[in-house]
Amino acid sequence: MRIFNFVEGAWPRQGGVGIGCVPKIGLSLAANGVRVVLVSGGPPTPGYEPFVHESVSAAAQKRVGNGTFGIVSLPSWGKYALAPSILWRIGPAIRNADVVALHSVYSFPVLAGYILSRVWRKPYILWPHGVLTPYMRRIGWRKKWIYDRLIARQMLRGAAAVVCTGASEREEVDSLHLSQRTVVIPHGISLKSFESLPPRGDFRAKYLRNHQGPLLLYLGRMAKVKNLELLIAAFARVLRAVPDARLALVGPPDPAAYQATIDGWLREYGVAEQTVLTGPITDLRAKQQALADADLFVMPSHSENFCHALFEAMAAGLPAVVSDSINYAGEVSSHNAGFALARDPDVFATKIVELLNNSDLRREMGSNARGLAGNYSWDKAGQRIGLTLRSVAAGIPLPSELVCGSAPMLEPAP
DSSP states (O other), X not given: OEEEEEEEOOOGGGTOOOOTHHHHHHHHHHHTTOEEEEEEESSOOTTOGGGEESSHHHHTTOEETTEEEEEEEEOOBTTTTBOTHHHHHTGGGGGGOSEEEEEOSSSHHHHHHHHHHHHTTOOEEEEOTTTTXXXXXHTTHHHHHHHIIIIIHHHHHHOSEEEESXXXXXXXXXXXXXXXXXXXXXXXXXXXXXXXXXXXXXXXXXXXXXXXXXXXXXXXXXXXXXXXXXXXHHHHHHHHHOTTOEEEEESOBSSTTHHHHHHHHXXXXXXXXXXXXXXXXXXXXXXXXXXXXXXXXXXXXXXOSSOHHHHHHHHTTOOEEEETXXXXXXXXXXXXXEEEEOSOHHHHHHHHHHHHTOHHHHHHHHHHHHHHHTTOBHHHHHHHHHHHHHHHHHTOOOOHHHHHOOOOOOOOOO
């Protein structure tokens, strides 16, 4: 089976890293025997450069597992990754595709993939990747209002399947009444990468002058949706109770100019000296070192689709303090893997202090977090996505177990 994926690229110089899970989706499918070509308007997600090829034919021959996976990266311009060469460089190859996959909604590469699927009459599936949450729909709503009525609504209605990563995202999609063909397929993480962490101390030695006090870790893009002002304000309150606590913000500002805003908050709340900003850490070993040295993971986002950083932190045995507005917040709470909280600095600070002052509770929640994360692997995700693709390609009903609900979960911790 052959599948062509369309996605906007990354812009590292501007702080953008692209939709980082898309190459992982492609690799998980290739491991299950699918022939995958990823068409990127702009540079690929950092770390996946070895998979980039000049032509579709070369990309389609890159063996991975029982299938193939290759990336064709084409030049693009502007915020919406305008890459018109997709239409003539990729178009002829689509006649050999079994299914087209569109990743997100508001970018030119996705629009190009949609047009090509219609031209060649190929079925397509669509991953919203969180852009249909109420919070995200409010950002740039005037432009989106026009695009929605001209294109996006037809794109959603025509999809053979809309792939949601959780029940909450499916509820958001269903509330728009634009698709009756939704499936729930959680993303995954590379569990083996976090089962054994390096010795504690390397991250602190590099960034914190070997500071031995409690360490809070935020890992991910630093963008407006991440609600970092709440975290910084909460950290200022934490310091009143735990003066030797430190905060590590690990990840790139997105866009790059957002760094000035973050710096301003750190000065405003008086925590600049107690906070370290590492910039992006894409190397696996460096990420493992950060997780090994942290005492808990914090994620105050307004919304999150499938938060890979959260699940990686839980797989490393870190308890999580997250906002209750993100997908899988309910699982964090029901499995006693951390706290899912209202987006309020005082509430966040109270629970962070509770965890920092109770090592037994941290260990208990960390153990539960590791068990919860164990449910989510790319191998399982690839199998479920492959099952959906085969159903779409064959024109048969979507898998009932994916239409009816999410992946099987562990029993909630007592």
